[in-house]
Amino acid sequence: MAKKATKSKPKPTKKGLSFKLSKQNKIILGSLLMLFSIALFFSFISFYFNWQDDQSLLSEFKDRNELAKNLLNKFGASISHFFMYKGFGLASLIFPFLICITGIYLFLGLPLKALFKKWIWGLIFVIWISIALGFFATNSPLLGGLVGFEMNDFLQDYAGKIGVLLLLIFGLIFILVRLFKVTPEGISAFFKSRKEAISSEFKANQERKANSKKEQTEQEEEDMLIRSLEEDSSVIMDTYTHKTEIPHLEKEEDISDFKINTSEPEETLAMEVEQVIEEPEELDILANKLVDDFGEFDPTLELGNYKFPTIELLDAHGATGGITINQEELEENKNKIVETLKNYKIGIAQIKATIGPTVTLYEIVPEAGVRISKIKNLEDDIALSLAALGIRIIAPIPGKGTIGIEVPNKNASIVSMRSVIASSKFQKAEMELPIAFGKTISNETFVVDLAKMPHLLMAGATGQGKSVGLNAVLTSLLYKKHPAEVKFILVDPKKVELTLYNKIERHFLAKLPDSEEAIITDNTKVIHTLNSLCIEMDNRYELLKVAMVRNIKEYNVKFKARKLNPNDGHKFLPYIVLVIDEFADLIMTAGKEVETPVARLAQLARAIGIHLIIATQRPSVNVITGIIKANFPARLAFRVTSKIDSRTILDTAGADQLIGRGDMLFTQGNDVTRIQCAFVDTPEVGKIVDFIGSQRAYPDAHELPEYVGEDSGTSLDNNVSERDAKFREAAEVIVIAQQGSASLIQRKLKLGYNRAGRIIDQLEAAGIVGPFEGSKARQVYVTDMVALQQILDNE
Numbered sequence: 131m132a133k134k135a136t137k138s139k140p141k142p143t144k145k146g147l148s149f150k151l152s153k154q155n156k157i158i159l160g161s162l163l164m165l166f167s168i169a170l171f172f173s174f175i176s177f178y179f180n181w182q183d184d185q186s187l188l189s190e191f192k193d194r195n196e197l198a199k200n201l202l203n204k205f206g207a208s209i210s211h212f213f214m215y216k217g218f219g220l221a222s223l224i225f226p227f228l229i230c231i232t233g234i235y236l237f238l239g240l241p242l243k244a245l246f247k248k249w250i251w252g253l254i255f256v257i258w259i260s261i262a263l264g265f266f267a268t269n270s271p272l273l274g275g276l277v278g279f280e281m282n283d284f285l286q287d288y289a290g291k292i293g294v295l296l297l298l299i300f301g302l303i304f305i306l307v308r309l310f311k312v313t314p315e316g317i318s319a320f321f322k323s324r325k326e327a328i329s330s331e332f333k334a335n336q337e338r339k340a341n342s343k344k345e346q347t348e349q350e351e352e353d354m355l356i357r358s359l360e361e362d363s364s365v366i367m368d369t370y371t372h373k374t375e376i377p378h379l380e381k382e383e384d385i386s387d388f389k390i391n392t393s394e395p396e397e398t399l400a401m402e403v404e405q406v407i408e409e410p411e412e413l414d415i416l417a418n419k420l421v422d423d424f425g426e427f428d429p430t431l432e433l434g435n436y437k438f439p440t441i442e443l444l445d446a447h448g449a450t451g452g453i454t455i456n457q458e459e460l461e462e463n464k465n466k467i468v469e470t471l472k473n474y475k476i477g478i479a480q481i482k483a484t485i486g487p488t489v490t491l492y493e494i495v496p497e498a499g500v501r502i503s504k505i506k507n508l509e510d511d512i513a514l515s516l517a518a519l520g521i522r523i524i525a526p527i528p529g530k531g532t533i534g535i536e537v538p539n540k541n542a543s544i545v546s547m548r549s550v551i552a553s554s555k556f557q558k559a560e561m562e563l564p565i566a567f568g569k570t571i572s573n574e575t576f577v578v579d580l581a582k583m584p585h586l587l588m589a590g591a592t593g594q595g596k597s598v599g600l601n602a603v604l605t606s607l608l609y610k611k612h613p614a615e616v617k618f619i620l621v622d623p624k625k626v627e628l629t630l631y632n633k634i635e636r637h638f639l640a641k642l643p644d645s646e647e648a649i650i651t652d653n654t655k656v657i658h659t660l661n662s663l664c665i666e667m668d669n670r671y672e673l674l675k676v677a678m679v680r681n682i683k684e685y686n687v688k689f690k691a692r693k694l695n696p697n698d699g700h701k702f703l704p705y706i707v708l709v710i711d712e713f714a715d716l717i718m719t720a721g722k723e724v725e726t727p728v729a730r731l732a733q734l735a736r737a738i739g740i741h742l743i744i745a746t747q748r749p750s751v752n753v754i755t756g757i758i759k760a761n762f763p764a765r766l767a768f769r770v771t772s773k774i775d776s777r778t779i780l781d782t783a784g785a786d787q788l789i790g791r792g793d794m795l796f797t798q799g800n801d802v803t804r805i806q807c808a809f810v811d812t813p814e815v816g817k818i819v820d821f822i823g824s825q826r827a828y829p830d831a832h833e834l835p836e837y838v839g840e841d842s843g844t845s846l847d848n849n850v851s852e853r854d855a856k857f858r859e860a861a862e863v864i865v866i867a868q869q870g871s872a873s874l875i876q877r878k879l880k881l882g883y884n885r886a887g888r889i890i891d892q893l894e895a896a897g898i899v900g901p902f903e904g905s906k907a908r909q910v911y912v913t914d915m916v917a918l919q920q921i922l923d924n925e
């Protein structure tokens with residue numbers, strides 16, 4: 131018994147040790163334990179058949195001439211004698227299992243915490259079985275071992291036979307309830323579960339498993355019992371003869387051991403709760419199975435052979451050797467800056483130059499006590515003395531504590547699209563919609579994610595590089611994205627800038643269902659398209675809501691993992707990039723009809739993957755209205771003609787001092803970055819679209835939802851019964867305001883744009899408002915409420 135106590139104690143020691151073991155050592159120790167458990171198992175089994183013959187050899191262990199019959203010879207005979215005879219009898223068979231499991235845990239490097247629990251339960255089982263067998267199989271004490279026999283003896287001295295029986299029953303209940311979680315409800319649920327739905331059937335399965343485990347152990351016990359009964363008579367003899375020789379057992383110790391063991395399961399219960407937490411994941415099993423069977427959904431599969439454009443399609447534009455530094459020019463500019471500042475009594479402590487593709491940045495650290503505003507005020511004077519256009523003073527440079535003076539290089543070098551596309555920064559960019567704009571003043575490739583912007587406002591006077599900038603954006607996306615992942619909607623009122631992209635209509639463009647051309651050049655169609663995009667946005671939001679995700683990225687991940695059923699309307703959602711060139715022209719002709727859906731899209735479309743790029747020549751306040759500006763945090767300015775225009779677009783001056791030809795300022799909120807836009811020529815774009823266009827395409831351009839517009843009033847019929855329920859209210863709003871616009875109805879009556887549009891049509895048909903007049907609001911034909919009342923009453 132004393133030995134038993136030492137046997138149960140090493141476990142925590144082993145556990146503590148294993149934390150220090152290296153992986154290799156764990157594998158070695160694990161294998162050793164597994165093999166040892168096998169040896170133990172076979173020697174135990176063998177012991178039952180040969181113990182009588184081998185017993186006499188135990189004292190002659192060292193004698194090599196004596197051989198035992200046990201499968202593992204004298205070692206097997208001795209260790210089995212110790213465990214089975216002097217220990218726990220048949221219950222000792224649990225030890226090889228426990229040792230084997232320990233070996234497996236170590237071998238596989240599994241956490242040893244759960245193992246501890248197994249050992250505790252294993253020991254409880256060993257003791258309970260040993261006492262139970264000692265109690266019931268009094269005729270064959272070998273079944274319960276010496277421990278079972280002595281424990282019974284001891285307990286019966288105090289509690290009598292009935293007391294021990296009750297104790298055993300209590301032990302059994304304890305094991306069933308704590309380990310197998312058997313409850314009266316559980317038992318009845320088990321029988322009912324076959325008739326219940328699949329979820330409860332799962333629970334029933336667990337119980338069934340638990341029950342079958344129980345049956346298995348009982349079966350084993352029975353088998354062993356039968357086998358031992360066959361050897362019955364001789365066992366009694368020997369056991370009794372030995373009884374008198376049994377050394378005194380340290381019963382107190384054993385009992386206290388038991389107490390420790392029974393108190394441990396309290397801790398292990400908490401771990402069982404974890405299994406319950408895992409259950410909700412069952413919901414994903416179907417999706418995981420689908421992924422296992424068919425792999426993740428691949429949106430690019432339909433155009434599986436699509437080849438991305440190659441870098442050779444782009445020109446190097448002579449800029450092969452990088453920037454050539456003109457030392458003389460640098461020195462000259464530096465001297466001029468120092469002199470000019472000296473004239474105004476501003477001393478310089480330090481000066482440093484960073485050479486960019488178009489401009490060189492001179493960073494100045496002024497002497498102590500010089501006011502920054504003084505230098506900033508001298509901007510024009512410094513520009514004059516440097517005799518250069520495009521001087522920009524940044525005082526101070528954010529995060530640096532220096533003052534920057536940007537001076538244009540005499541010979542600006544072109545930043546080719548090829549160089550920025552080939553840059554590792556762009557190639558390795560893990561962004562949703564990466565755009566390589568060009569290079570910064572410190573000659574770094576500037577790459578941003580359109581999906582994060584999430585919309586872009588571009589402005590610049592004519593001929594300053596806007597169209598090239600738009601092409602750079604589109605080219606970047608064409609080089610990085612598969613046709614399944616992004617779709618463009620191109621609005622080009624000038625009809626010449628973006629026509630080239632017609633060739634990739636069936637790959638990359640999206641259009642309205644009834645339109646022939648994908649590139650939109652007429653204003654009415656722009657309004658239809660914008661409204662159609664609003665419908666698409668609402669549809670996408672609905673899909674996201676059903677899928678319980680927050681944005682398009684999560685939605686597509688879920689869809690790819692086959693967790694969303696296409697039969698429920700789910701589909702892979704490509705990003706949609708709407709590009710509007712000459713937005714000013716559009717606002718001038720269509721006014722609110724354009725502004726409202728654009729503002730709506732800009733406000734809401736970020737999460738569902740619709741991104742807007744709006745370019746304008748005239749960044750005046752009536753083009754870039756407050757509502758549009760507020761929703762376009764990312765702004766890009768090429769050279770503009772006035773400080774006011776610069777303020778309108780960037781909220782700061784500076785864009786008026788740029789030098790043109792792709793020199794631009796970009797801001798995404800606070801900092802303004804000066805960038806030289808990458809240059810991509812029309813022939814290069816031509817080559818790229820030819821390359822893509824010559825490949826297999828989708829049957830048609832990506833189709834946008836249908837939108838029924840409100841443009842022509844000629845075919846409207848004045849059917850009173852089909853009027854909108856809010857018709858009268860809308861008419862009153864229009865007459866009171868004397869302004870016939872759909873957006874007014876939308877705002878006042880809190881209606882969707884489409885419904886407001888339909889009401890306007892009905893008002894036109896009823897003769898209350900005039901026809902569509904582009905940017906202007908419709909004329910209101912009814913002057914006051916009395917007249918309106920008469921019209922409506924006479925109908």
Ligand SMILES: Nc1ncnc2c1ncn2[C@@H]1O[C@H](COP(=O)(O)OP(=O)(O)OP(=O)(O)O)[C@@H](O)[C@H]1O
Pocket residue numbers: 544545590591592593594595596597598599747791792793806807808809810
């Ligand atoms: N990034 C650049 N690098 C070098 N040169 C450029 C760059 N961008 C534009 N240019 C030069 O400026 C010219 C005009 O550019 P672009 O056609 O893009 O101007 P724009 O602003 O679109 O003019 P518009 O508004 O009249 O269409 C180009 O033909 C080219 O020579």
